[in-house]
Amino acid sequence: MGHYGKVCRNAAKSLNAVTTEDEESFFLGAVDAGKDPWTVQLQVRQKNVCFKIDTGADVTALPAEVYYDITGGSDVKRLAMSTRPLFGPGGNVLSVLGVARETLRRGKKTATEDIYVVKDLHTLLLGRPAIEQLQLVCRVDSITMESVKQQYPKLCSGLGLVRRPYSIKLKPEAVPFSLHAPRRVPLPLMGKVKEEIDRMERMGVITKIEEPTAWCAGMVVVPKKAGTVRICVDFRRMNESVCREKFILPSVEHTLGMLAGATVFSKLDANMGFWQVPLTKESAKYTTFITPFGRYYFNQLPFGIASAPEHFQRMMMTEVTGGLEGVLCHMDDILVWGQTQDEHDVRLHKVLEKAQKAGITLNMDKCELTRHTVKFLGHVISADGVKPDPEKTRAVQEMDAPKNVSELRSFLGMVNQLGRFLPNLAEKDKVLRDLLSKKNHWYWGTEQQAFFDQLKTELSSTPVLALYNPNSALKISADASSFGLGAVLLQKSDARWSPVAYASRSMTPTEQRYAQVEKEALAVTWACERFSCFILGRPFELETDHKPLVSLLGGKALDDLPPRIQRFKMRLMRYNYSVNHVPGKSLWTADTLSRAPLRTARAHTDTSLLEDTNIYVDSIISNIPVSGDYLSSLREHLKADSTCSALMEYCTDGWPDKSQLQGVLRHYWPDRAVLTVHDGLLLRGTRLVIPFALQGDVLHRLHEGHLGVTKCRGRAKQTVWWPGLSSQLNDMVLKCRTCIQERKNVKEPLIPTMPDRPWQTLGADLFMLKGKTYLLVVDYFSRYVEIALLSPTRSTDVVVHLKSIFSRHGICEFLKSDNGPQFSGSHFKAFVADYGFVHITSSPKFPQSNGEAERAVQTVKNLLTKASDPYLALLAYRATHLQNGYSPAKLLMGRRLCTTVPALPTLLNPVLTDYNVLEAKEREKRGNDAKFFNKRHGARNLEPLVPGEDVWITDARVQGTVLSTHTTPSLLYRPGASGDTEE
Structure with a gap:
């Protein structure tokens, strides 16, 4: 039971046992009514269909009536013509209506097959290729999953760990980057995040760290369908400094040539590949990331490190497949083959033994054992040989014929771009090019269809289609139309880019409602995942004709992106890519494929991408700290607001040129790349866009508690946005009466002044030192100081000392002092009048207005405290050069002072001061002082007050x-x- 007819020695011939006589034909087995047939329930286009398992059938076949029921009759005209006859029991040719490419699903297993729609067929037959892919039967004498689990128990359980730790090498010029605060995690997810971190810590994948580290990345939380979360880390900044391993892989052409004669295959998958590679202690600290619960580092190689794929490939080829025959490794996939069952089994056991010895474990759910057909590196490998995977070219082969001139022009643009080296191309596309002429009427007949099909065939085969080379430069061009996605993987060879694989698909109704920027981001993400087996671990370019996407997927912070684009960018973190913008006219292939997408059932990865994105976006929206009632009210106001309703329409249908925008809509133009619509809400990144009618209420909510401008802006950054919000918050806080009454006065800027000549403006002040009171007088021009001891501190004593000072140096023009009693009495006022100078007093509680005197007091106190002879200390100060290059004495008296330091007599002669040089140096010095003061005290000019305010x-x-x-x-x-x- 479960034997193939070809190889079972004991099988008796029956109506079901069919052999293949000719490679150009297929056979279909008949139902043996004498036995209970094996049946299996599969999903086709999300409908449950019951098939009979027929290991003798070469193909899968459906009765025409069943296919009509599954498709609703809509795709009958899209059936491809069968290129080979289909024979039934007795050798009779069956009536085949056409062939459809469909995906069959059973649990997590899928099989993409050509389904033959047969007239007058009464049973749904599941053929041998689909049976193998879905693992419905196996050989009784072959290696099975159960036998592997029993014989290699360590290989099939837990997370493996190889012996040699990996050391992450950084460039010598690397500048460490460290986050000091974790990214915000919504409160409802806090518990789940803590559970996942604890689980990873119990597994030994991560360890908590308390000591400082030079590198520290941010954590990204991704909600999963089951209600749990996935912990990711954003290593983009560190990857800029990571040294890559230059590991040359054997060419695919050489590798596939080794498979000649192979008939039995197995494919193994390493369990959570990178996590099986330990890190050195030093490298582990490079992977430190910050969470709300502290900082952790990875003990094993995490996903997202730029050099991880290359090292993992080297490790697998060294530890697992090195020295073995009939084995090929590509990343975490291992292919084993043999020309006979026994040869295959011997090789498979050697690989399993070596993998177990190396400490690696396998993901048994993804392993395929003892198969006659497997897919590997974009090829279908079987006993018949190696053929390109039809999936690589199906997007072109099954492309619909153009319906108008615009679609034809797009197709011919792709042909000219990719097929420029095709012989006689001008002759092959002339019939189609004639339809582009305005002189000709549009007509699509059998001749046009024949040339169209011929061109599609040539685009899908050599020399246009290149064989994948793991050492050549790669590029992915991706584009999104209003209803489809298109992409092409290009490889550089001989100074030109050649296609390696094509892909296209229709968008779901949900995806068609995405903003255009989200559709473009979806296109590149889907393209990378579709071509993942070619690009993982390889640097490559991403081409898009949507310019805002370059910054969004490039250097823009993750938290500033719209929710969907956040998720797309996180899914792209495993790839090493650079995003480039190219004009739409240079993106012919991706554009053409997106406008003629395949409409067959989506692959499991496509469904996973849609579900994953929806879960993530729903999680972000549901965790915005706003009640459900408020969101309902917001939706109604958005609909009623003409500006917001227009914006939501632009997000869905595309933005017009800026010149066509009216009034307030122009203010939203700079942010168009991050404006999106989700569930009736208008978002800028992850912030709600508030319509005009609710903006006043939101402003007051943001200022609850009378927080300052910075904190109010911080609150707004988490949840809400509209153009001008920041300036409106600033005005509101500055004019809030409650805040004004409790706010400290803003320091006014320092206004530097300089007298015109020495001894023009003086500053006077009293100070105490060691219980004695002194009078200090300083010249604002030269900073020359005079001090006098005051025995009594009356106004008359101050006047006497000032008269003595004036008798030596002359009378000043201005004298600045505070409003102390010594300077405000009648005796002092009479002195001012008699000597004819102007007395200026500083404002109460504002000593800064006599700042030179305040600063001179500090200097003199410092001198007198430390000096044994106060007079020599004063002499030294007066004779020492200031920052402007002149001493106070020289500026005041035009000569150097004789001090205890020896000096030539000629140096003591009077010298004229160069006032032009002095003025320039003083202006620079006082300007720098003002800058430092203003920066230190946060001084700034306020709006001038007007009378009546x-x-x-x-x-x-x-x-x-x-x-x-x-x-x-x-x-x-x-x-x-x-x-x-x-x-």
């Missing part, structure tokens, strides 16, 4: 009204408590 006076905690402005900057008048005017 209400103000809040912080120190007095009273409200006032501006009467008029002062001629001096930063001064104004207000009414005093008694009605008088105060400054």
